[in-house]
Amino acid sequence: MEEKKFDVQSLIGFFLIGGLLIWMLYNNSFENNEAEDKQDTIEQVETVPQETNTSQKDVAIQEMDSTARARVQESLGTFGYSATLASASNETTKLANDVLDLNIDNKGGYISEARMTQFKTYDSIPVYLIKDGNASLNLNFTTSDGRVINTKDMYFEPTLSESGNNQVLSMKLKVSESEYLEYVYVMKPGEYMLDFSIRSQGLRDVISSSNAVNLDWQLKGYRHSKSISYENRYTELAWEYEDGDDDYLGQGELKDDEADDISWVAYKQHFFSSILLTDTPFATGKFISKNLVEDEEIDTVYTKEFATTLPLELKGGELNYNMNWYYGPTDYKILNDYDRNLDEVVPLGWGIFGWINKYVFIPFFAFLSGFLPSYGIAIIVMTIVVRIVLSPVTYKSYLSQAKMKVLKPEINELNEKYKDNAMKKQQETMKLYSKAGASPMSGCLPALMQIPVFYALFQFFPSAFQLRQKGFLWADDLSSYDTIAELPFTIPFYGDHVSLFPILASIAIFIYMMMTTGQTMQNNQQPGMPNMKFIMYLSPIMMLFFFNNYASGLSLYYFVSNLITIGIMLVIKYAIIDEEKIHAKIQENKKKPKKQGKFAKKMQDIMEQAEQQKNKK
The missing domain is CATH 2.70.98.90 (Beta-galactosidase; Chain A, domain 5)
Structure with a gap:
């Protein structure tokens, strides 16, 4: 089967969802083809013709001479x-x-x-x-x-x-x-x-x-x-x-x-x-x-x-x-x-996205909607199940973030000690990560693992015929946008109405980002990198504008999903992860000899050789 191309909205949505997931853990998406300059009419295709009076077209002949x-x-x-x-x-x-x-x-x-x-x-x-x-x-x-x-x-x-x-x-x-x-x-x-x-x-x-x-x-x-x-x-x-x-x-x-x-x-x-x-x-x-x-x-x-x-x-x-x-x-x-x-x-999406929809979300949603009293409740239950299934990924992501937070003082010391030698600073930082069993990438990888699920759902809800004209709470049609206010004017890219579910979803996303990256955002800001605080504020606003005209069922999913994720993060933070124990464990790991992998060893050798060459000069 040939892979489907992205249309503009799907491409924007894909990168928006993927970008949000990666930005959240950074410190721890229709083809956009411009219409070619073609004729304004389809020359090859005639508009369906009106009746004419020619002898060929309209000759009715019941008594023809x-x-x-x-x-x-x-x-x-x-x-x-x-x-x-x-x-x-x-x-x-x-x-x-x-x-x-x-x-x-x-x-x-x-x-x-x-x-x-x-x-x-x-x-x-x-x-x-x-x-x-x-x-x-x-x-x-x-x-x-x-x-x-x-x-x-x-x-x-x-x-x-x-x-x-x-x-x-x-x-x-x-x-x-x-x-x-x-x-x-x-x-x-x-x-x-x-x-x-x-x-x-x-x-x-x-x-x-x-x-x-x-x-x-x-x-x-x-x-x-x-x-x-x-x-x-x-x-x-x-x-x-x-x-x-x-x-x-x-x-x-x-x-x-x-x-x-x-x-x-x-x-x-x-x-x-x-x-x-x-x-x-x-x-x-x-x-x-x-x-x-x-x-x-x-x-x-x-x-x-x-x-x-x-x-x-x-x-x-x-x-x-x-x-x-x-x-x-x-x-x-x-x-x-x-x-x-x-x-x-x-x-339903190309490649793995379509596969997830065909063999997971479509049959599962059909099962839930078969006995639950409304499609809105079916969306909420499916969201809960998805978040529970992905909770181990969330845990690994938060654990990585906690390790990086514990190591932050030592990383700051290395930065200060080798502030005039970027290569040496990089070497020592990598050694610290290796001994402590931590890695900045270990926080990004779980986020990347979630992208197929999020994008599959991004394709599922707009295509779910079952949601057509099915209401839930104030939304009278889960396959279209919900409306709590009509505007007397049109806002570019937003529309002439106000939808509540996208507002709630954007607020939930903002709170989640504050929990995961807000506290350490400015400390991790690197020279020449985009202002992370600005990105944190911009992302929910982009979601708000993007989803205002989308299916309210999709906005409902993201709202509930982020609420559940916030709850899971709170449980992990206060009931599961003990930062003092993590710190003690890291200190024990640092005392043990750490066997380097071939790739890590090769990279370290290259960096040491480069350092030696620099010193000779």
Whole structure:
């Protein structure tokens, strides 16, 4: 599986979380691609066209005279037959089960409306993935007599039937009663996934084999969430290629890419996705994504516009593709159950971060939320468990800090004694650390060990569909920001509202940093290094701004996590660690001969040789 790229927000979050952990123990994170200067419109992708009055597009012919018939025949050639049928009108056929409602238009034979029956938007409107012409599916090909056909402008004849409990809709674009291009939709009970096939019969001599048959799929994503910027950050075009690798377009104003052997293409709108899958991989694919949010302060209908072009291969002069459509939640469990690698649509993080989410946090959170009374309580319980599991790491970190604190007077003596000889001072300091069994790095390593866990959770909460529109305390939606006050103006990078959970999390982080580094910060300040006190104040402020528009479930986690960590630190400090015993132990270690490792010995030899060379001069 190809590793996912960082988007801007994830990259900022990664470095912010990692930086905080390392700064805390120092004395003891969307790719940020600037949008290229491209055209303001997607030239390769037409916006879904409005109805026109041309003879080719809007000729309804239930009582057509011979002149009109001849005109249509001249315009459409053999496909003019389709415009003479009773189905040549803007009627729709409905397919519905208990989770999904679809309307399929005669014109174009494609889904003109797709509605989630069990979900609402942030303002209580039904969730539509397709409505009012925001999407289209078109086959573009050339006939043997040189005419260019676009199926989105043609009229299909519908036939609705049942096969067991399944609804089967055949949409035929006819050349004659026995020659046609056919779309077949099969809807199953309780499923977001439809079977979909494209096939032709008797068109061997109608479709030109010397020109490409292209499938063009376009969609403009509707806004569904309270925060347009937050939803847009997780709205993107993704695809799978070459037997399991996956990739996606970034967050730029206009992005495009190509790939080979495409097995599915997904238009992800944060918590809902439209996905086209195929049993026969498409040889190539071209993808375009355009950001439609020009100003986040202005209310908008759409987030991004997506377009895909996929070539279809003729076999024996005919088309025969078995595919699927998925219109439904971007829910890891639902997508994973299809066993088509669709779980990669959910952005759980690359590498070890995704592994932790898939095999630890997702199943564990599902277990907790299955019996606890609310998702907020499930987050708190999961936080407690995570902090308990990581408490040995916290203990080692604090123990290292305590050792360094005990050694501080002796280090100060060495600094004063060898203040004019930096190399000798370094040598003696390393000897002291070695004899005492202490190391400044032993405090940083535990922090680094925690980064995969913290970043995995940073990816988990924004992608957890279960949190969508689930409230806790004053937050009415744990998948979006909580609001305790609306501002009459917008603060850059902060927003037009005040969220309480990020404030509480920032305060908790500040207290934790004061406990771990505040007392010795200025004493450890090295010439030429950044002002550590400034960093200590800046970090919580950065967290406050960064999380104000993020999921309140994530801020709740960090708030509770830091409260628990503060509690664990207090217990370690006053009930477990005795600094006098540590000091006595260090003094005993200093009296014992210490066997140096090969690396340490080599480093010491190098430093001694350098010192000797310096003295000779």
